Amino acid sequence: MWGGRFASGPDAIMEAINASIDVDRHLYRQDIVASKAHAAMLAQQGIITADDAAKIAHGLDTILSEIEQGKFTFERALEDIHMNVESRLAALIGPAAGRLHTARSRNDQVATDFRLWVRDTVDALDHTLADYQRALVDKALEHAGTVMPGLTHLQTAQPVTFGHHLLAYVEMAARDRGRFADARRRLNESPLGSAALAGTSFPLDRDMTARALGFDRASANSLDAVSDRDFVLETLAAAVICAVHLSRLAEEIVIWTSPLTGLMRLSDKFTTGSSIMPQKRNPDAAELVRAKAGRIAGALNALVIVMKGLPLAYQKDMQEDKEGAMDAFSALSLSLAAMTGMVRDIVPDAGRMKKAAGEGYATATDLADWLVRTLKIPFRDAHHVTGRIVAEAARSGTPLHRLPLAAMQAVEPRITDEVFSVLSVDRSVKSRTSYGGTAPRNVRTQAKKWLRKLEKEHR
Numbered sequence: 001m002w003g004g005r006f007a008s009g010p011d012a013i014m015e016a017i018n019a020s021i022d023v024d025r026h027l028y029r030q031d032i033v034a035s036k037a038h039a040a041m042l043a044q045q046g047i048i049t050a051d052d053a054a055k056i057a058h059g060l061d062t063i064l065s066e067i068e069q070g071k072f073t074f075e076r077a078l079e080d081i082h083m084n085v086e087s088r089l090a091a092l093i094g095p096a097a098g099r100l101h102t103a104r105s106r107n108d109q110v111a112t113d114f115r116l117w118v119r120d121t122v123d124a125l126d127h128t129l130a131d132y133q134r135a136l137v138d139k140a141l142e143h144a145g146t147v148m149p150g151l152t153h154l155q156t157a158q159p160v161t162f163g164h165h166l167l168a169y170v171e172m173a174a175r176d177r178g179r180f181a182d183a184r185r186r187l188n189e190s191p192l193g194s195a196a197l198a199g200t201s202f203p204l205d206r207d208m209t210a211r212a213l214g215f216d217r218a219s220a221n222s223l224d225a226v227s228d229r230d231f232v233l234e235t236l237a238a239a240v241i242c243a244v245h246l247s248r249l250a251e252e253i254v255i256w257t258s259p260l261t262g263l264m265r266l267s268d269k270f271t272t273g274s275s276i277m278p279q280k281r282n283p284d285a286a287e288l289v290r291a292k293a294g295r296i297a298g299a300l301n302a303l304v305i306v307m308k309g310l311p312l313a314y315q316k317d318m319q320e321d322k323e324g325a326m327d328a329f330s331a332l333s334l335s336l337a338a339m340t341g342m343v344r345d346i347v348p349d350a351g352r353m354k355k356a357a358g359e360g361y362a363t364a365t366d367l368a369d370w371l372v373r374t375l376k377i378p379f380r381d382a383h384h385v386t387g388r389i390v391a392e393a394a395r396s397g398t399p400l401h402r403l404p405l406a407a408m409q410a411v412e413p414r415i416t417d418e419v420f421s422v423l424s425v426d427r428s429v430k431s432r433t434s435y436g437g438t439a440p441r442n443v444r445t446q447a448k449k450w451l452r453k454l455e456k457e458h459r
């Protein structure tokens with residue numbers, strides 16, 4: 001491509017470190033579509049002839065089908081996807097191919113291609129996230145009234161419903177989708193026509209190419225357009241947060257399915273065995289989702305460090321933007337699919353969950369609230385009274401709802417046997433009707449709201 005200035009080819013090591021084709025070949029669709037838009041615009045502006053533009057478009061279509069049918073030979077010596085395509089175009093249509101690169105550089109080309117790729121990826125992720133939400137909501141509706149131990153510090157805190165717990169992740173996924181959507185709005189502008197760094201003297205119609213590629217507008221500063229990769233950083237940051245959310249549910253699945261708690265069970269479809277211990281049912285998929293969050297965070301970290309301190313405009317460092325990002329987005333998409341599968345697959349052991357929910361004096365807050373409501377005791381004092389009752393129950397090894405009334409009255413004489421009505425875990429969750437609370441009624445309302453919302457989307 002630059003034979004005019006060069007007498008000999010590159011050293012093998014130079015070629016090895018310089019080539020990006022193994023990674024950026026994944027941009028082939030975006031590269032071709034952007035080149036077609038550019039050629040059509042050049043023709044409309046009278047910069048190339050309509051005849052050449054038609055040849056170019058036809059040649060690019062041929063290349064697209066060659067690649068899609070696996071008949072295209074990508075060459076390392078041609079460095080990247082842009083030059084692989086252009087070189088093949090020349091072989092297919094001859095000299096007209098040489099006019100495609102008018103008023104364009106690989107710098108605006110790669111910025112355009114990768115924006116398109118990231119945009120496509122974000123759109124696909126949005127669907128994947130919606131599927132994940134649907135799985136969570138279906139399960140939540142099914143288990144709106146299934147009681148489980150709610151934990152803080154991993155200590156039994158208050159009973160909650162499994163449905164409520166699952167809907168917490170639906171909210172997180174909704175914010176994840178919001179973050180991707182925000183990033184998409186900002187990234188959706190066209191660098192094409194910024195050329196190498198300074199723009200071009202040819203009379204381009206940048207709005208035409210922007211429109212043809214589905215961008216909202218053309219970028220306003222050529223230097224910025226070819227040298228920033230914040231659109232990758234921003235979507236990666238959204239991916240990291242999403243992966244962190246997934247890793248938390250993954251960790252919970254590991255805990256829930258461990259024989260130590262035995263709260264839930266994954267089927268054979270989502271467990272693996274051990275090569276030595278025949279009894280094992282390992283939640284490998286959940287563990288791997290937990291781990292992929294590290295890998296995805298690593299990709300963001302790597303690109304932040306690549307971009308830090310780079311002077312304007314394009315620097316070859318920026319070629320390193322794609323491998324980590326592509327790996328991270330595919331890891332996220334696989335993680336989402338695995339989580340969706342596990343959420344659909346997992347079966348809670350309602351009996352054990354209920355029993356565990358009642359352990360550890362989980363309804364102590366209900367007792368304190370009863371003292372406040374019925375005996376008009378200030379909450380701080382009620383907390384103290386309840387603490388003494390719990391200490392007594394712990395001393396005699398009795399759960400709260402089995403403690404004799406006399407034992408409670410020894411601490412607070414005004415307590416009546418009406419108190420027992422609030423000490424069961426079912427009563428406890430049913431009473432949490434405040435907006436956003438865990439009551440089965442709330443869970444059903446919220447789950448149905450989500451189902452309607454999800455049904456309306458993507459239609």
Ligand code: ARG
Pocket residue numbers: 020024080106107110314316318319320
């Ligand atoms: N393969 C390059 C990249 O991914 C394309 C841009 C190269 N531009 C250049 N002037 N060498 O960044």
